[in-house]
Amino acid sequence: MPETITLTERFRHLVTTPTQRKGYERDSISITLVDAALRCAEARGIARGGLLAAAGIAPGMLESPRARVSPVQYGKL
Numbered sequence: 001m002p003e004t005i006t007l008t009e010r011f012r013h014l015v016t017t018p019t020q021r022k023g024y025e026r027d028s029i030s031i032t033l034v035d036a037a038l039r040c041a042e043a044r045g046i047a048r049g050g051l052l053a054a055a056g057i058a059p060g061m062l063e064s065p066r067a068r069v070s071p072v073q074y075g076k077l
Helices: 031-043 048-055 059-063 071-076
Strands: none
Touching (some): 031 048, 031 071
8 A cells, every 4th residue: 555645745845835916005995995985976066075084084195005004094984
């Protein structure tokens, strides 16, 4: 009878260690979703500036397509 091996031993080349991606904070929300929420609010007559201030999001962040906000900020928005 052949020797028993574990799946990890057999498929070691397929097993990878997760690494944090560089370029954005883990567990954060893309600024594009913030912008979409702001556009929906503006369509209903709600001012963008007040929402950003209440959420603690700097208006300049909307200019950077790679900017991200925390889940707490997005929830306040």
